[in-house]
Amino acid sequence: MTEPKPCSVMKWPCDYCxxxxxxxxxKCTMCRAPRPPPVIREDPFATRPDPDPDSDLSRAETGTAGLLICPDSSARPRVPPSGANELANKWSCLTCTFLNWPRAIRCTQCSRRRSKPAGPASESAQTCSAASGSHSPIEEHNDRNRLNAQWTCAACMYQNWAESAKCVVCDGPKRQEAERANADDQVVNERERSRRRTAGGGGGGSAAQRRLPPLGRSDVQRIELAAGAMSANEEQEVDQKKLKQIRNRMRKNDWLFLNACAGVVDGDLAAVEAYKASAGDISRQLSADEVQLLNRSSAFDVGFTLVHLAIRFQRQDMLALLLTEVSQQRAKRIPSLVCPELTEQIRREISSCLHQRKEPPCSCLSELHTFTLPAEIEDLPPAVQEKLFDEVLDRDVQKELEESLVINWSLELVSGPDSRLYALWNRSAGDCLLDSVLQASWGVCDTDSVLRRALHQSLNNCSHWFYSRWKEWESWYSQSCGLHFSLREEQWREDWAFILSLASQPGASLEQTHIFVLCHILRRPIVVYGVKYYKSFRGETLGYTRFQGVYLPLLWEQSFCWKSPIALGYTRGHFSALVSMETDGYDNRGAGANLNSDDVPATLLPLVDSDRKLLPVHFLSTQEMGTEEQHERLLRSWLDCCVTEGGTLAAMQRRSGRCHPLVTQMTDRWLDRYRHLSHCAFDEEDEEDE
Structure with a gap:
């Protein structure tokens, strides 16, 4: 007999894992099962001759199957040296297919009870065992191990022992499901124990009771489903009571708000208009109770407003209506919002002024108009002037452009009010470019998409002319920036198709090419004063903007176009109309410009930046590109230019036919409120003097 190794002799295997x-x-370090009791039958180191394996006496003396007992045999189960028979007799679990040891009555992996073996011998053995009421220590260990079942933490998925009230990793509470499962397991084990006691009590129960089958896994699952159904019914009753309480607290305006939210999702504009007509708050947010009442978690979230829902479900018509209402609530009173009837008439007038030429077939306006702030503003008291500017101007845009020395940087030009530029407030949606163009010319926003439709038609009808200009300009710009690459024709076509698609989508942001097309529709140059760099919310520079510069209607004949430009401002992906203020007389022009023409009021728009560098001219062809002198000659041919006494090159924005009668009437109505405020202020001052 070979002497076993000391390391393997000292350890004891668990009966279950x-x-x-x-x-x-x-206890077992892995499954926490108790250590089996020691069983020692003989001294393995006693010197005795090897027994004859064929002798019955030798088998009786050495024990069944020739067991080998080691010095520390109390920690080692009786396993044959080879283990071939017991390994071959392992039984497979019907649920998880885990191979368990023959002596295990439950699966070590999923705790499922071992199925009854087939055959008459096994049935008789089970009957005898049930009649005697004896059960092995292994079965008791399995029962105790089942009682000590683990529960899974819902937060970190850690397997905790049953006696742990909290998760040992994250201190999370014990789940009710785990407690309910442990209670069901206790019911199972208690029923099995009562069955054993009844079977072994001798007269305490009948034969049918002694042969009562144990509670199976299906019964446990049925109990769990019944308990879950009871808890679900209870939760449903609680939810119904809570919803009933919420409905009882709802008022008429609350129901209108919920109907408006559902109307945005379903595309019902009447529900939104009904809520707006009831003077409802457009900036109102959905609460948790209201989201529960709507019962559509995929559409409604806590904190959402009608604007959020319109953006999520792409309701452009509702978005325009809601943004207009939000602008009014933000105390913004631009002229087009104060007089909706006149504004609608002006938009119809713009539509009637749009015509299409034969060659190239591009839309164009037949009238020239330039919007300016009225001179009566200077007559208002300072407090009323401040309120007016707060309600009509975009103070953030004005501050950023002036601090970046983009506008009003020349003291020579801004010494008088006629050449100081003011940034008008407009919508912050993707139509800001179109709004700013119409505001600078007609004083209204493009809420009816009149200008966007003209832009889309012009791009499609004149795609060949604009495409060649755009491709040539982009190729030259990439080469000038040191980007030595060339695109295939398919890639150019894909980029151009994307530009065409932006023009047809209401609310979609527009690009440089669209500004170039717009100056052809207006038949006049567009000067964009913008910041040079994109910046993040932390103030970090992200890249160049490329919007600042002069856009000329190069596809038209110069005789067909007007030389009076309009001015736009660009900041943080947003365009604003830059307008000036009228003056009562022509003598207080601070720029000292040499007009060399008739005395017509004009606003001077600088064509150089604060560093005295000429503004870039966009979408030039290869023949038109050249030095700064050539660019200056090109600007002078398309614009009415002048040089101030300080040597600043500027374009004259003439105001000869500045306003349409409807625009003048709209501006007067807009000023009536501030005139009334000024009269009230004068009356209060008179009362104080008295």
């Missing part, structure tokens, strides 16, 4: 533990361990 077969993990080998150290002799000092009282």
């Amino acid at each position: 077969t993990y080998e533990n150290w002799p000092s361990a009282v």
Whole structure:
């Protein structure tokens, strides 16, 4: 007989998970099962002759199957040296297919009870065992291990022991599901124990009771489903009571708000208009109770407003209506919002002025108009002037452009009010470019998409002319920036198709090419004063903007176009109309410009930046590109230019036919409120003097 190795002799394997533990361990380190009691039958080191394996006496003396007992045999189960028979007799679990040891009555992996073996011999053995009421220590260990079942933490998924009230990793509370499962397991084990006691009590129960089958896994699942159904019914009753309480607290305006939210999702504009007509708050946010009442978690979120829902479901018509209402609530009173009837008439007038030429077939306006702030503003008291500017101007845009020395940087030009530029407030949606163009010319916003439709038609009808200019300009710009690459024709076509698609989508942001097309529709140059760099919310520079510069209607004949430009401002992906203020007389022009023409009021728009560098001219062809002198000659041919006494090159924005009668009437109505405020202020001052 060979002497076993000391390391393997000292350890004892667990009867349930077969993990080998150290002799000092009282419980299994892996599954926490108790250590089996020691069973020693003989001294393995006693010197005796090897018995004859064929002798019955030798088998009786050595024990069944020739067991080998080691010095620390109390920690080692009786396993044959080869283990071939017991390994071959392992049984497979019907649920998880885990191979368990023959002596295990439950699966070590999923705790499912071992199925009854087939055959008459096994049935008789089970009957005898039930009649005697004896059960092995292994079965008791399995029951105790089942009682000590683990529960899974809902937060970190850690397997905790049943006696743990909180998760040992994240201190999360014990789940009710785990507690309910443990209670069901206790019911199962208690029923099995009562069955054993009844079977072994001798007269306490009948034969049918002694043969009562144990509670199976299906019964446990049925109990769990019944308990879950009861809890679900209870939760449903609680939810119904809570919803009833919420409905009882709802008022008429609350129901109108919920109907408006559902109308945005379903495309019902009447529901939104009904809520707006009831003077409802457009900036109102959905609460948790209202989201629960709507019962559509995929569409409604807590904190959403009608504007958020319109953006999520792409309701452009509703978005325009809601943004107009939000602008009014933000105390913005631009002229087009104060007089909706006149504004609608002006938009119809713009539509009637749009015509299409034969060659090239591009839309164009037949009238020239330039919007300016009225001179009566200077007559208002300072407090009323400040309120007016707060309600009509975009103070953030004005501040950023002036601090960046983009506008009003020349003291020579801004010494008088006629050449100081003011940034008008407009919508912050993707139509800001179109709004700013119409505001600078007609004083209204493009809420009816009149200008966008003209832009889309012009791009499609004149695609060949604009495409060649755009491709040539982009190729030259990439080469001038040091980007030595060339695109295939398919890639150029894909980029151009994307530009065409932007023009047809209401609310879609527009690009440089669209400004170039707009100056052809207006038949006049457009000067864009913009910041040079994109910046993040932290103030970090992200890249160049490329919007600042002069856009000329190069596809038209110069005789067909007007030389009076309009001015736009660009900041942080947003365009604003830059307008000036009228003056009562022509003598206080601070720029000292040499007009060399008739005395016509004009606003001077600088064609150089604060560093005295000429503004870039966009979408030039290869023949038109050249030095700064050539660019200056090109600007002088398309614009009415002048040089101030300080040497600043500027374009004259003439105001000869500045306003349409409807625009003048709209401006007067807009000023009536501030005139009334000024009269009230004068009356209060007179009362104080008295």
